[in-house]
Amino acid sequence: MLMQRLAEGIDRTGNPSVIGLDTKTGYLPQGVTEVAEFNRGIMDALCGAVAAVKIQIAMYEERGLRGMADFFDAAEYAKEKGFIVIADVKRGDIGDTAASYSKAYLSKDCIDFVTLNPYLGYDSLQPFFEDCGRYDKGAFVLVKTSNKGCADIQNLMTEGRPLYEAVAQKVTAWGKGYMDGEYSRIGGVAGATYPGELRRIRSIMKECFLLIPGYGAQGGTAGDIAAALDGNERGILINSSRKVLLAYRKSGRDYRDAARDEVLRMREEISDAFANSRKDRQDLI
Amino acid sequence: MLMQRLAEGIDRTGNPSVIGLDTKTGYLPQGVTEVAEFNRGIMDALCGAVAAVKIQIAMYEERGLRGMADFFDAAEYAKEKGFIVIADVKRGDIGDTAASYSKAYLSKDCIDFVTLNPYLGYDSLQPFFEDCGRYDKGAFVLVKTSNKGCADIQNLMTEGRPLYEAVAQKVTAWGKGYMDGEYSRIGGVAGATYPGELRRIRSIMKECFLLIPGYGAQGGTAGDIAAALDGNERGILINSSRKVLLAYRKSGRDYRDAARDEVLRMREEISDAFANSRKDRQDLI
DSSP: OHHHHHHHHHHHHTOOEEEEOOOOGGGOOTTOOOHHHHHHHHHHHHBTTBSEEEEETHHHHTTHHHHHHHHHHHHHHHHHTTOEEEEEEEEOOOHHHHHHHHHHHHTSTTOOEEEEOOTTOHHHHHHHHHHHHHHTOEEEEEEEOSSGGGHHHHTSEETTEEHHHHHHHHHHHHHGGGEETTEESEEEEEOTTOHHHHHHHHHHOTTOOEEEOOBSTTSBOHHHHHTTOOTTSOOEEEEEOHHHHTHHHHHOSOHHHHHHHHHHHHHHHHHHHHHHHHHHHHHHO | OHHHHHHHHHHHHTOOEEEEOOOOGGGOOTTOOOHHHHHHHHHHHHBTTBSEEEEETHHHHTTHHHHHHHHHHHHHHHHHTTOEEEEEEEEOOOHHHHHHHHHHHHTSTTOOEEEEOOTTOHHHHHHHHHHHHHHTOEEEEEEEOSSGGGHHHHTSEETTEEHHHHHHHHHHHHHGGGEETTEESEEEEEOTTOHHHHHHHHHHOTTOOEEEOOBSTTSBOHHHHHTTOOTTSOOEEEEEOHHHHTHHHHHOSOHHHHHHHHHHHHHHHHHHHHHHHHHHHHHHO
């Protein structure tokens, strides 16, 4: 079901990337006047080159009702084109309220995954988790984010280890009730900008997919990310947004061609880095 | 400015309550077909009896674009009627994304406060905080929520104290840069369901307003909440939602009259509890 579709999509495209449609109006190239048109163009160009897209809802909420219509347009078009769709909403609230948030996204055919914030604890995530089982959906819970300030809270030492490790353990335990084949429907978010931590998180979250932001524009490298591969050299989704959406500014080509070229370049970079990492591990044996 | 307006509104109404417009379609009484009509009726009835309303966005997001239109209708009508408006959005994301969320809510005339999630650290909150200074707005950061599961993360022991105390200290420190008269624009959310913790949080967050959910339907009492009053017997906002919105089901009266009666009853209950707490403290001296 979902987790198998995700793994197969990554195998088919040879690409563990997910493209972040964090489209601001300022990103549109000359001649494109609508966010929805730009998003559709990007998705047309990336079809077959990448299995999943992630839509950051903040950029759409910023533009009110019009923006929200564009958010759902992107999700629906993505689904039509066969992409797996992650709604990057980072919601978190108590029981009843969480159920409303879950209904807002996970009950929709066009959305496969949501991202969630763990600060309010299990009962705030449970309505989403239950909907994951009910509707064949999944969730990525924030464990270690890619920003500098993440250390303020996530690195506080708690019972001899940083908080993010405790969160990783809890999310793993909570996710055991929501297995879908060899992976749990409940994965984690762990930034590429902290490779040591990423390795620790993988060692804890063995049966979880990791959604990895921070590659490219934020400074994380493909080599850094290789640390997050699971025993089957799988189990990760690497997000890239601006470098793909804005590739046209560097190359001067049509935004769709530029985005596709950038995604294919990333795929090669990632594939090389993973091959090197495999070689390093084999040399050690 | 904002914090003074809030304090004055509470003094004028004699009521530190904030009414949560967490309106689900299932809450509408016979004869009322639209959420916007219901919300406007509630606000008409509560004018002068309470200074602030809190709009829980999840219940509106659940209904898609139509729901979001109702969310902004409620905020705009509230502003027109002179209420202080809290957008309960509990957002939290990294830099650029946080800036988009902040623009979505704090740049709007009809919204005075947002609620925020601290898990991603200071740089994820900073864009909101800066907009608070820029637009004369405020924010309440989650410290200790009212749900049972909050202990999963918020009570983890970190450097000899539970995480929520560390968060309370950080939010207090971060808020010092955003003072508006005697209060910081940056307050905390602390549930009425944990009175001991509420007292600890007040002792840490001396110059902060506390937004207190969990009163009424969730089991927190007015006596429990008295522990959160600051040195001037102020500095709190007590949220009540369902008990007010659904008061008509108990009384059989028009939903507006029933809501107003319930708010006036709450005001008396809170006022009595605070008087008793004052007396207890004086007896101790």
